[in-house]
Amino acid sequence: MANPPMNVAQLAAADPAQAARLLSEVREATLAGRRARIAPRPVIEQSWARMLRGGVDPNHGFRLEPLSPDEVRGRREGSPLAPVLPVLREGLLSVADVAHHIMVVADADGRVLWREGSTSVLRKADGLGFELGADWREDVVGTNGVGTAAAVGRPVQVFAAEHFVRAHASWTCAGAPITDPRDGRLLGVVDVSGPLETMHPATLAWVDSVAKLAEARLREQHHGSLERLRAVAAPVLARLDERALVVDGNGWTAAVTGVPYTRRITLPKSLAAGRRWMPGLGACSVEPLAGGWLVRAADEQPAAATRMVLDLARPYRWSMTVSAGAASWSRELSLRHAELLYLLAVHRTGRSAANLAEDVFGDPSRTVTVRAELSRMRRYLGALLCHRPYRFCEDAEVEVLLPEQIRDLLPHSTAPAVTAARER
Incomplete structure (x- = not known):
């Protein structure tokens, strides 16, 4: 049976020198591969394992x-x-x-x-x-x-x-x-x-x-900046009878007309006025506004995205890049979204919500959480992410960039499917 971890804060408050000595013993034993008489705290033990x-x-x-x-x-x-x-x-x-x-x-x-x-x-x-x-x-x-x-x-x-x-x-x-x-x-x-x-x-x-x-x-500052942008946008949108929205410099929506409200859209890294392809909107006309952009959606639809690159090679800085002809956009990913996109890339024929819940949580009943995360992902992937089952659209070429050592794949992920992949 493993020894319980020490209560560092309590011991250090009473006697810092004694706590330091005990921790030094625990550390030396752990690094030498011996069982320490007092276990390190889990967050520390896991960090030491990453360092090794x-x-x-x-x-x-x-x-x-x-x-x-x-x-x-x-x-x-x-x-x-x-x-x-x-x-x-x-x-x-x-x-x-x-x-x-x-x-x-x-x-x-x-x-x-x-x-x-x-x-x-x-x-x-x-x-x-x-x-x-x-x-x-x-x-x-x-x-x-x-x-x-x-x-x-x-x-x-x-x-x-x-x-x-x-x-x-x-x-x-x-x-x-x-x-x-x-x-x-x-x-x-x-x-x-x-x-x-x-x-x-x-x-x-x-x-x-x-x-x-x-x-x-x-x-508070974000809400205030959107309110100021909304005031600028109101008279502009009132004169339009076409689909349009106004967003700030990071893509957060201040106001819309003729299109469903989307909390945020993905903007190209170097956005300039003119004709642009926007994820989830298609061909758009983009114009600068004070504090943001006016995005007017065109009627025609762009060609389907041809290439998606899921970059998991860099530790803790995961991203998805989508290219469609000359247009492309990128988005940084949270750990959970990186996990789910990796699993969908591995299973190109698709996974049900229960399958993904089992893959990520080891519990097929946690479908509500999975569906909520996939709904958030569809806000920036749009039609590139299909459902019933969840999968990438068939026309997309999907490439996954992995770390040099597979054991470094999504290092803090506890998802059973990812853990299994690291151990191959």
């Missing part, structure tokens, strides 16, 4: 060159987290500084874009390579509050020797992902870090609550 599979060196780790100051500045200017930086500072900085912590904000690629807080702790962070522009993805520097929180998609606290790289064992960190409230896409991670003796059991909940405040602010 990925070849991260626990003795030295691996550091990429940090971004240049100009690159950091450019990423800051384009970061969707820049507008909520005041929320993060207000919620975290005053307490962090007093508690000898620093606040770190990284983008979706794990690059550190902002660092603020205790001056002495900032100097210690420099010694760990935890500097502006540094790459703190899990598969680069091992288990940590930034990279692991991004990898698992939920708040994570990493205490002392729970860090995979030995040099980080004097450090403690609590990170929470910040996602786009519109579609769940990862925008970055906010992290509070410091020396191990400064750890507090409430730190993780505190960081997570501030991350959720930032997401709420992003949601």
Whole structure:
């Protein structure tokens, strides 16, 4: 029978030094392939297993060159987290500084874009390579509050020797992902870090609550921008007696006329005024509006899409690209959509909702969840995704790009069908 995992927060609050020693014993035993007397927490054990599979060196780790100051500045200017930086500072900085912590904000690629807080702790962070522009993805520097929180998609606290790289064992960190409230896409991670003796059991909940405040602010800003665009769109659409919609720069719909309301449409990466083929709409005339685009649908339909590329080769950055003649568009995918599209690509003749529920959840009764996800996918794939059974349309050529090692396929997926594919 496996030993139960230790309650790290409780033990560390009572005696940080003892907790650090116990965690060091657990880590050394686990890395040596021995059974530890106290099991690591599941989130940490799973992260360590990923590090071992990925070849991260626990003795030295691996550091990429940090971004240049100009690159950091450019990423800051384009970061969707820049507008909520005041929320993060207000919620975290005053307490962090007093508690000898620093606040770190990284983008979706794990690059550190902002660092603020205790001056002495900032100097210690420099010694760990935890500097502006540094790459703190899990598969680069091992288990940590930034990279692991991004990898698992939920708040994570990493205490002392729970860090995979030995040099980080004097450090403690609590990170929470910040996602786009519109579609769940990862925008970055906010992290509070410091020396191990400064750890507090409430730190993780505190960081997570501030991350959720930032997401709420992003949601408010999005609603406000759509309201402003809707006001611009109203008189324009009132003069039209054709099918049209007005969307913002990311494809979110502000207003429609003559077409069913769709929450979002997929826009080409480089959209310009003129004649364009739009997923789900066909041939369209596109015109700029203040804060968005006027999209007018033409009557004729385009030729069927000829090629679909499901890219699962890059860790945690999965996408679907559809090409139809000279037109093409791409969309980044969530883990669940990547799983379902992979299964449909494997089973070109189709899968029922019960089949897919068994494939993804190991439970054929979870058809409601599967149908809901496929309904969301049809919003951007349109007629390319057929049903009864669910499948790609017969005219589409479907290519799947896989990782070099099949064991790296959708690494955080627990879907039985994906797990089986990784073990082949």
